[in-house]
Amino acid sequence: MKIFIQTIAYGVLVGAMYGLVTLGLGLLMGVMKFLNVAHGTFIVLGGYISYWLFALYGVNPYLSIPLVVIVMFLIGLIFYKLTLSPLLKLPSIGSRIDSSMLITFGVIYVVDNLMTIFWKPDVRTIVASFTGKSIQICGTKFSVTGLYGFAVAVIVAVVLYFILGRTSFGKRVRAATQDAEAAGLCGINVHRTYFISSGIAIALAGVAGVIVVSSYSINANGGLSWLLVAFVVMILAGEGNINAIVPAGLILGLLESIGVFIVGAPYRQAVALVIFIIILMFRPQGLFSKRGHTNR
């Protein structure tokens, strides 16, 4: 029983990180209908920035988040201008999603290999004073990095909720999501809105990277596994349902750790992916969306 409660606790902490990892992907896909398969690569890039700040200047990874956000935001703006903005001309949403998927494949190739050349293919992780420590709460152990990750995930999700739900920028984003043409007619600069939102999405990937590198590890070609996690959580939450992403991440974390409890740790990722297929088949609109969904 004690092991089971420990499993649940672990699942919650991991799940919060899964939610954090997904926010950027969910924003780009749900709001702008760009499928950014290079999302995992940007997570790794954000992780590298934090890693080097720590390794070279001893900056606490959690304090490096603001700087990572600024750098990744700018990278996101460049990324949008170079690769995604030309796709807005495409006639249908479907072809936009498909083309953005193909283009960001190319981006994976470019960025992954640049990172390999600059920083070697070694696995990197931040080993700070608190790494590996844990706190006991009611007899259940919580890792310190996991708790930090949980806190960052919740804070980021709440901030994103307020930006999208309460500010005029958020209103513009939501208007552009619902009907880009009508929003344009109402005087909203859709291009500019997408431009800024892309920056935010990539900055979110960067924050996730900081948490990943301080709780786990990164390597130059490791983006794909995080991308798959983000896919699973995005589908669980339901496409376009950004507020449900962190709860969906928690559910995945819990299901996964219970699954690992049953079948064993080497199959951790396989468990998540099988859950994913089951969800895709039986609830393609996600766990949290009520309305019907055409899967496109």
Added chain:
Amino acid sequence: MINTKRTIVLAAITLLFVVLPLFVELGSSSMNILILLFVYIVLSQSWNLLGGYTGQINLGLAAFFGCSVLVTHLLWKSGMPICFAILAGSFSSVVLAGIIGLPTLRLRGVYFAIGTIALAEALRIIMGNVFPTSLSLPGTYASSFNVYPRYYLALGIAVFTVIVIERLVKSKFGLGIVCVRDDEEAAQVTGINTFKIKFVAFLMSAFLAGLAGGAYSFNRFYFHHISAVFEPLWTFQPLMAVVIGGSGTIAGPVIGSFFLVVLSELFAQNLGEAHLIIFGILFVLVVLFSPSGLVGWERGLRKVVGGLPMKHER
């Protein structure tokens, strides 16, 4: 007629590759590059059948390739003649495709892509756990090594694939899959069983990927980690070859594979990882500015390459 012209071109290219090793001493490294080229041609044609003609972006091609590599290797080791081993490997890919296809082909558009890559990755992880150690053939296989049968087998499979795809897209079935690609709802309304036709295309694509896996397995005695043949790279490289060459055409995947394999071998010696960056940038540029790929490029290319079938069949 285009058809006869195309046949002549295909026959000429085939003949060139058949006689090339007889007259020129290529050395085993060049022969291996050519074998890899043929494997890539088969893989990219296989991807093209589903991605280019049927409009279903399959990101799980590596699963079929790897499955066949593994089965061929194991059967060959257990003493089965290589031809039968390759056929059995390909059929194992078809069976796997049946299992993967039933749930994922019900998904539309990008969800199909996500579903296939998820299953392929799950399979890679499982295979890495089932076969944790390296796999190798006994030494007697290596002592009788001869590159020529491997070369001709790979060439034969590549030519077979091109002919099969060529015949297939001209058939009623080919018309059906193009209908599904262009407008799935409309195809359904006109009485095409879209699920069935997608499923059959998926199985065929898996069979071809299985043949490629067999040809690759025939040329390998030793696998450090069997999960390496399930790596997503085996999906992404053919995908890039198809898109760079021109998806939904016969010549596109061939040109794309040639481009990818031969140039990357040339570049890799001088540039290291940098050549992948060049391919990535080129790939982005092709998707952005020339969605029909190299095949769709200016008439000038047609003059340079000769009478290749440059008509874009989209």
